[in-house]
Amino acid sequence: MTTKMMMTASALALGLGVGAVQAQDDPIKIGMAAYGLNAEFMQLWSAAGETHPAVQSGMVELTIFDGRYDALVQQDQFETMITQGFDAIVFAPMDVEAGATAVQLAVDAGIPVVGSNARVNSDLLTAYVGSNDVEAGYLEAKAVLDKMGCTGDVVIIEGPIGQSGEIQRGEGNEQALAECPDVSILERQTGNWSRAEAQALMENWLTSHGENIKGVIAQNDEMALGAIEAIKAAGMDVSDFAIAGVDGVTDALNAVKSGEMDSILQDGEAQALGSIDVAIKAVRPEYEPMADIWEQYPEMPWNDGASKEYNVPWTPVTADNVDDLLAGRQ
Incomplete structure (x- = not known):
């Protein structure tokens, strides 16, 4: 491309504005791999992912995977996501050791993996978003x-x-x-x-x-x-x-x-939303976080998505806060 052509293309892009540039971008395909969805906590975690502003706006196409409490099932699901060309994976692993194989497969395929809620023994994760x-x-x-x-x-x-x-x-x-x-x-x-x-x-x-x-x-x-x-x-x-x-x-x-x-x-909602923000950042470096958890937990700074670990604080349930917590489940 000649310099003149590059200048013309640049001017055209500026004239079209940001909206047109965004329209040219395909949705980011993110998989949320839960270790199992039979019990309420992982149900809350996965449902929270679907409320993420980037999912709601269509920027992200989110798919939830039920690992059925089986590390081999999760590995098969990773292979499916690799075959289908997912852009990033949020991973709540069933097994701290076996899950490392799934992470390796994804990273070898060029897919960033963000750990969430449960840990895996791998240094290949983009980051971990969970609690201590x-x-x-x-x-x-x-x-x-x-x-x-x-x-x-x-x-x-x-x-x-x-x-x-x-x-x-x-x-x-x-x-x-x-x-x-x-x-x-x-x-x-x-x-x-x-x-x-x-x-x-x-x-x-x-x-x-x-x-x-x-x-x-x-x-x-x-x-x-x-x-x-x-x-x-x-x-x-x-x-x-x-x-x-x-x-x-x-x-x-x-x-x-x-x-x-x-x-x-354990704030599974914050873990899920934070993980998706980090996953999007790994795909689009210019991305700024959309979830409000970074304001909710100032002791967990966003740090431009560059931290390797984000620890969501625990909240002891007491007589003073239990009614408010229950109201949040309505």
Whole structure:
């Protein structure tokens, strides 16, 4: 192209204005790969992605993938996204190690991957947008132990073995337990983030240990709620147990309000919206964030999308804020 032709093309572009330039851009195809959509938290996370202003405006074409709690299913979904020419992927992995293979496949295909909510053992991520699960594990265990007065025995209902939430919340649980050396762990087993599985575990443990169980540390709310159901089904008084979970799902908020458990809100909406902003930035370097979470959480600066890690703060659910949190779910 000659200099004259370049000048003419430039002038024409200026004359057409920004709107015309945007009209020439295809929508950015982003996949949100959830580890599983059976429970409320990941449902809230994925639904939040669909409310992102760039999705609502048509700038982004968003596709939600249900990983069905299976790392191999997620890898197959990555291969589908690669074949279909997706521009970026937001990834909530089922397994901290197995998920690294999926990330490698995408990056080798030139597709940026933003980790969200759950971690993967890969240094190839564009960034991670989530919350500090070690802190959550400590806070929930401390809530149980404080209510017990650091005496008595507990059971721990873990997340899926090998998932980053299970690993890191477990670390936090141990930190809190180390502060109460007189407390013993009677049982420790995975409930796979499932209310039904946790209920079955708790039913068995109540049969084995009965009133010796004073505290239940459940690594998510669904499992804490399952433990509560088991206690009620056994004809026991929930108030005799110290119970805590993590996430702030709707049923848990109601259980906190009724005094049955403690919970810590994980802001899945902020994680999802922030991840999409970072993913768009990886595709279009000129992009400025559209989500309002950067103003909501000033302690998590946008930093022009250049940070490798964005930690969304936890919010302990209390009597003072639970009604407002529930109102936000209407």
